[in-house]
Amino acid sequence: MNSTxxxxxxxxxxxxxxxxxxxxxIGSGVYKKVAPMAAELHSPGWVLICWLLGGxxxxxxxxxxxxxxxxxxxxxxxYVYYKKIYNRFFSFLYGWSNFAAIKTAAIAGIAYVFxxxxxxxxxxxxxxxxxxxxxxxxxxxxxxxxxxxxxxxxLIVLLTYLNSTGLKTGAGLSSVLLLLMIAGILxxxxxxxxxxxSDITASFNLKTTDGTPVTMSAVFTAMLAAFWGxxxxxxxxxxxxxxxNPHRNVPLAITIGLALVIIVYFLxxxxxxxxxxxxxxxxxxxxGNTIAAVEVVKTFWGDSGMRFxxxxxxxxxxGCTHATILSNSRTYYAMAAEGLFxxxxxxINKANVPGTSLWYQAVWACLLVLSGSFDxxxxxxxxxxxxxxxxxxxxxxxxxxxxxxAPRPYKVWGYPVIPALFIIFCVLLVSNTVIERPREAGIGxxxxxxxxxxxxxxxxxx
Numbered sequence: 407m408n409s410t411x412x413x414x415x416x417x418x419x420x421x422x423x424x425x426x427x428x429x430x431x432i433g434s435g436v437y438k439k440v441a442p443m444a445a446e447l448h449s450p451g452w453v454l455i456c457w458l459l460g461g462x463x464x465x466x467x468x469x470x471x472x473x474x475x476x477x478x479x480x481x482x483x484x485y486v487y488y489k490k491i492y493n494r495f496f497s498f499l500y501g502w503s504n505f506a507a508i509k510t511a512a513i514a515g516i517a518y519v520f521x522x523x524x525x526x527x528x529x530x531x532x533x534x535x536x537x538x539x540x541x542x543x544x545x546x547x548x549x550x551x552x553x554x555x556x557x558x559x560x561l562i563v564l565l566t567y568l569n570s571t572g573l574k575t576g577a578g579l580s581s582v583l584l585l586l587m588i589a590g591i592l593x594x595x596x597x598x599x600x601x602x603x604s605d606i607t608a609s610f611n612l613k614t615t616d617g618t619p620v621t622m623s624a625v626f627t628a629m630l631a632a633f634w635g636x637x638x639x640x641x642x643x644x645x646x647x648x649x650x651n652p653h654r655n656v657p658l659a660i661t662i663g664l665a666l667v668i669i670v671y672f673l674x675x676x677x678x679x680x681x682x683x684x685x686x687x688x689x690x691x692x693x694g695n696t697i698a699a700v701e702v703v704k705t706f707w708g709d710s711g712m713r714f715x716x717x718x719x720x721x722x723x724x725g726c727t728h729a730t731i732l733s734n735s736r737t738y739y740a741m742a743a744e745g746l747f748x749x750x751x752x753x754i755n756k757a758n759v760p761g762t763s764l765w766y767q768a769v770w771a772c773l774l775v776l777s778g779s780f781d782x783x784x785x786x787x788x789x790x791x792x793x794x795x796x797x798x799x800x801x802x803x804x805x806x807x808x809x810x811x812a813p814r815p816y817k818v819w820g821y822p823v824i825p826a827l828f829i830i831f832c833v834l835l836v837s838n839t840v841i842e843r844p845r846e847a848g849i850g851x852x853x854x855x856x857x858x859x860x861x862x863x864x865x866x867x868x
Contacts, residue, residue, distance in 0.1 A: 420655045427639060427663025429584050429729035434519035434780075435635025436591065436671055437699035437719050440678050442781065444687035446628040450679040451612035452620050453628070457675050460632030461668035466828040468639050468664045469818045470799040472657030476815040477805065484798055485737045491801035494746075495861060500794050501741045502857030507850050508794075509734035510767055511787040512637060513562060513727060514774035518783070519697075520723035521557035526700070527716045530557060548776035559772045565728045566768040569735075570761040584725055590718035591674055594703060598677030601706040609679035615688075626838040633835075634784040635671060637791065638730060639664045657816040678702045731771075735763040746864050785846040789839045790854060796832030799825045 418426070443453045474487050485504075488497035504510075524530070530553045537549035548555075598604060614620060639660060649655050678687075681702045690698050697719065703711035739760035742752030748766070755761035774783060802818060802825045818825055840847045 418649045420650075420658060423649050423655050423659035424663045424666075425584055426729055426733060427659050428588075428667055429725050430638030430733060431636060431664070431667050432584075432587060432591075432670070432722055432726060434516050434719070434723050434726070435631070435637070435784075436674050437715075437722070438519065438697055438780070439631035439635055440675055441687050441691035441698040443628045443631045444684045445691040446624050446631075447620055448614040448616050448618070448684060448688070449612055449620060450609045450684050452614075452625070453679060453684075454609065454672070454675060455612075456625060456628045456632050457635070457671055458668075459625075460629050460636055461664075461671060463629075463828060463831050464633065464636040464639060465661075465664055465668065466824050466831075467795050467799060468660045469820075470802050470825040470828055471795075472660050472816050473802055473814060473818045474798060474805070475652075475656040475660065476654070477809075477812060484794060485740055487798060487801060491804050492797075496797075498741065498746045498861050498864075499854065499857050500797075501737050501746070502860060503790055503794065503854045504734060504737050505767070505770060506856060507790045507853040508787045509730065509737075510771040511774050511783050513730050513734075513767070513771040514558070514777075515634075515780055515783040515787070516723050516727045516730065517558040517561045517771070518555070518775055518780050520561055520720060520727060521554045522780075523697070523716045523719040523723065524557055525554050526697075527713065527720075530554065547778075555775050558775045561724070561727060562731070562768050562771050562775070565724075565731050566764050569728070569732045570755060570759060570764050571757050587718065587722040587725055588670065590714075590721065591670055594699070594715070594718075595673045595677045597706060598681050598702060601681065603705050604677075604680040606676070606680045608683070609676055615684055623838060623842060626835055627842045629835070630785050630788050630839065630843070633788045633792070636664070636667065637784075637788065638726070639667075654815055674699075681705055731764065731767065735760055735767045738766060739763040746861070782846055785839070785843050786850040789836060789843070789847050790850040792832045792835050793854075796829050796836075799828050799832070 440453060443456060444450070447453055447456065474491075478487050478490055485497055485501045488500050521530075533553040533556060534549050535552070537552070538547070540549050541547045599606060649659075678698060682690075682698070682705065686701070687698055690696050690701050697715075699719070700712050700715040703715040705711075707714065738747050738751050739754075741747035742749060742763070744752075751760070751763045751766055753760070753762055777783070803822065805812070806821075836847075
């Protein structure tokens with residue numbers, strides 16, 4: 407892998423690495439997911455608890471990931487780590503899962519919300535509406551809402567083209583978009599908490615609207631939504647070959663970036679829940695075609711607030727889609743360089759970035775846009791992602807035993823308790839998803855296992 411990394415320029419310092427972490431996280435979850443969480447929990451206080459728990463558990467995972475990243479930082483992230491921790495097959499299966507079910511699904515989901523927000527601002531005329539009922543096995547309806555899906559596809563294509571022109575251009579755009587969306591979220595927090603409609607005390611109420619107790623299963627299911635909000639914190643590790651002093655800066659970027667996001671998310675959801683009661687958020691979720699944050703801002707700014715919120719979501723999802731496209735194509739590039747993916751993906755273009763990898767990623771992400779709804783896509787990818795997040799954290803224990811004297815620029819705080827708690831949580835979350843969301847878990851697992859015949863094909867070909 408050293409030869410792979412040497413072909414890429416180390417142009418990103420700590421500041422831009424933190425920008426990439428935050429840019430990969432803040433997208434659509436902070437605006438949309440409070441509604442399905444309210445519908446699952448029926449309690450504003452429990453919604454806030456789940457956001458905090460999701461952030462803390464993600465931080466536990468990030469701290470564990472940071473120890474591995476500090477030891478083994480290179481282009482490809484976990485793909486590189488798993489070769490050292492487990493074996494070549496498991497490493498390939500992770501890279502394949504990223505391509506088939508995790509990172510491309512993240513691109514598709516965020517781009518879809520961008521298109522929905524644009525549609526709320528500028529009505530996009532129906533397109534191929536006569537094909538809306540066309541389906542595959544009664545599960546996939548590719549032409550349902552095709553006007554919105556087409557905009558999402560066009561966004562993916564446009565941002566892929568931009569990223570194929572050079573890394574510095576991409577990282578610079580991420581910085582500008584990140585500043586805009588953080589400023590916008592803080593404006594919402596400030597005006598929301600200070601508005602006459604705000605009732606901050608009510609947002610901490612742990613009682614449910616239907617009087618039934620909150621179950622652990624409901625908490626885990628609601629946290630699928632919260633984890634979508636935090637998804638992407640590990641993406642900077644995939645740029646290890648392009649970050650200056652990666653053994654120091656990758657762990658720092660992951661930890662600092664995620665900690666800042668936790669604070670922003672808690673304040674944003676506190677503002678939402680203080681303005682809109684849980685019953686109204688449940689109605690927002692049931693409608694299926696509205697965004698919770700837009701409805702919140704409408705209560706104190708009217709139609710002007712709706713337009714402001716839609717524009718902010720456009721900026722946020724644009725930035726997150728862009729950052730996710732930029733970072734994750736590096737995994738497939740690293741795989742192809744070793745003969746474990748299509749050979750053309752292992753080439754860099756004239757701009758010194760893996761252009762072919764970017765375009766392969768774009769094509770599959772566009773197909774995923776056509777495959778289902780936003781919540782179906784995000785629940786599937788969170789299920790798949792936590793299988794590997796747990797595997798990375800198990801690697802902390804394996805490498806501590808196998809390589810006790812290896813240099814560790816960063817050691818996970820609270821070892822062995824913190825990584826052990828995170829592993830236990832991953833097992834519980836994956837198991838609960840299989841029970842409560844069998845369709846999403848089944849699709850995710852099928853796409854992961856599809857990598858097995860491809861591994862046989864690539865290794866046989868080589």
